Amino acid sequence: MDSKDVEAEIHPLKNEEGRLQESLGNQLKKEGHLKSAPPQSRLSRCRTVAFFLSLFTCLLVVFVISFIIPCPDKPASLGMWRVNYNTAVTYDFLATEDINRDRVQDVLFLYKNTNDSNNFSLSCADEGFSSPCSFVAAVSGANGTILWERPAAQDGALVLCGVPRPKDSGASSACILVGRPGSLIAVDLFTGETLWKQPSSFGRNASILSPLLQVPDLDADGAPDLLVLAQHDKEVNSYIYSGSTGHQIGRPASLGVEGTRGFLLYVTGAGAHYVLLPCGALANSLCGHSVKGIYEKVTGRDSLLRRDPSWEDMLNATNQRLLLHSSGAIHYLVNVPGKSGEDLLLVSSESCVLLDGQELALRWTFSAPQVLRKPIFGHYKPDTLAVVIENGTGIDRQILLLDLSTGAVLWSQALPGFPGYPQSASLPTADHRSAFFFWGLYEQEPRDTQHSLYMFHPTLPGILLELANISANIVAFQVALFEPGRHAACVFLTGPSSPDVPGLVSMAKHKIKDLVLSSRVVRLTEGGHDSDQAIRDRLSHLRYRSEA
Incomplete structure (x- = not known):
């Protein structure tokens, strides 16, 4: 027998005691080793403290930004607003610019008022004109409030806006107006203040x-x-x-x-x-x-x-x-x-x-022997330019969309129209096509006092939406994207047909989505299973984009 086994049999208690001592020694060695290594519990506690400290800091920052530091107020954009001037005349000019820097396009237009401006801040005499004289006005696109208005010419004017200024001039952009009789004036686009004036x-x-x-x-x-x-x-x-x-x-x-x-x-x-x-x-x-x-x-x-x-x-x-x-x-x-x-x-x-x-x-x-209006452009197919031709007048008027690369007809529609109708318009949509806007009378008795506005989108070539009927004389019309990704609108400037007979001048904005939801569906072709309401809903969800 092995000597160790013999020893264990002769002295069993002694052997058990040795085992206990050996086990105790091993345990003491392990504890010593643990004490010499970095304590995991302490490291875990530090990580927990750091996490909660970071979380608390982030919450504090969010709280300060949200509740203590006030965010700049952005006016709510009204779907429709109107500005009226009594005993006035107006001119064929409309422009859109973000004048008050609220990220909503504003509207500039001209009018001639016998009672000077609405807010009487400046009179015709202040700028050396006799009354009545022509004013240029800037109106908030969000709610229709007057941002500024000022006398610009004795009678009428041609206007060019968005003209860059020298860097050291104190103004970044100007509107230049040439009036009749001859005078030139430049005003700050954002304030309406005179930059220069020359005969x-x-x-x-x-x-x-x-x-x-x-x-x-x-x-x-x-x-x-x-x-x-x-x-x-x-x-x-x-x-x-x-x-x-x-x-x-x-x-x-x-x-x-x-x-x-x-x-x-x-x-x-x-x-x-x-x-x-x-x-x-x-x-x-x-x-x-x-x-x-x-x-x-x-x-x-x-x-x-x-x-x-x-x-x-x-x-x-x-x-x-x-x-x-x-x-x-x-x-x-x-x-x-x-x-x-x-x-x-x-x-x-x-x-x-x-x-x-x-x-x-x-x-x-x-x-096209009777094109009496300047053509406009849009996209009938995605990212492919088309030109809109209005050919003829009266009951023979045709709306033609031509492929700009080939001259081929993409879409045509008879739409009676008479002298005095506003220019057609287009606005790019998010699907890289365009929504088109035409004036005319579809299957209605021609009446010189009635103007009907129709909307067309290439995804529904057999559908027109009749958006509005206006009996007043339309001097200028424009479709514009007022807020990127939010809403587009139609702008109507109406007033007397003769510049020598003053009357009511009205500037109005209508959100296109609201007009679509209340529109009349005109079916150009038979067939189609969608209801009128389904068509309105579909076109009301169109998203518009700015020109590239």
């Missing part, structure tokens, strides 16, 4: 042509300048004014053409600025003048602006006439934005023609 040199017999053109900074003072075209007898003259001071730059210069409408400021692919306008005895040719050439002609000095060599080759050196002849009188010239630069849409008395923006090569022609 003009148009002469009393001059007719100022619309629109005003914002051109690059010609006098190097840090602000874009203003190019004004005015007609004397039958000749068109050009005037350049400093955007920062209003002083005239150089002297007037004749463009050597006749005409009263249809001109356009165009930027070529080489970055050169040209003024295009119909010319010739029948206005069936296209004339062009570089802004660089106009500046050098009126000042006698060189300009840093560019000329486009390919365009200069196309221009006749004698009369600045482009080698382009239309089959009819040119009524409208429209810039067409594209991926490779701007193209040119030319609308004549016989057709619509899309021209390549650089070479003026023909892309397509669409026969």
Whole structure:
């Protein structure tokens, strides 16, 4: 037997005692080892304290921000508001800008009031005008309150808003107004305060042509300048004014053409600025003048602006006439934005023609002999531009949506319309299409005193929604996105049809969603299983987006 086993049998108690001592020794060694290692319980307690301390800090910050530091008040946007002026007249001008910086678009418009302004803060005499005079007013898009209003001209005005100011001028953006008789005034877009005021040199017999053109900074003072075209007898003259001071730059210069409408400021692919306008005895040719050439002609000095060599080759050196002849009188010239630069849409008395923006090569022609309104653009297919053509008047009026890349008809609808109807409009939707808005009378007795507004969306090509019926004379109309991702609205400016007969002038905003929910469903084709209410609900959930 092994000696250890013999010992255990002879002395059993002694052996058991040894085992106990050995076990006790091992336990003491383990306790010593635990004491020498970092205590887990202490580390766990520290982690718990840190977690609750962080949680308490976060809750405290949330409490301070939510209850102690007041959040800026944002006015609730009303679905509908209206501003009225009695014994007044108004003009065809509407613009939207966030004037009071509440992230809601506000509305600017013009009116002429025999009783001066509504708030009497400034009178016509304060600005050197006799009463009545024309006022420019800024109205809150959220609730219709007057933000500011001020006298702007003796009678009427052409307005260009959103003109940048020099960095050191104290104002970031301006509205420039040219009134009749000739005067120029620039006001701070956000406060209405006068930035500068200058007399003009148009002469009393001059007719100022619309629109005003914002051109690059010609006098190097840090602000874009203003190019004004005015007609004397039958000749068109050009005037350049400093955007920062209003002083005239150089002297007037004749463009050597006749005409009263249809001109356009165009930027070529080489970055050169040209003024295009119909010319010739029948206005069936296209004339062009570089802004660089106009500046050098009126000042006698060189300009840093560019000329486009390919365009200069196309221009006749004698009369600045482009080698382009239309089959009819040119009524409208429209810039067409594209991926490779701007193209040119030319609308004549016989057709619509899309021209390549650089070479003026023909892309397509669409026969439309009675286009009496300037075309607008929108998206019938996702991210694909379409052009809206209103062809004809009276019961023969047709609304046509053409694919801008091919000239093919995407959608057409007879919609009787009569002189005095407002321009159509479009607004991009979140599905990368557009909602279109047309005026007319669908299957109703034509009445000159009634204007009906219809909405169309390409996802329901057989449906029109009749949104509103207005009996007043509509002077201006606009559809705008007032809050990104929130709501779009229609703006109606109504007033007397004659500028010589004062009456009620009304500016009103209506939320499109509210108009849709109360609209009348017009079915253009038979079939379809959706109820009228289901169609209203579907179109009321459209989301709108700003232009890209």
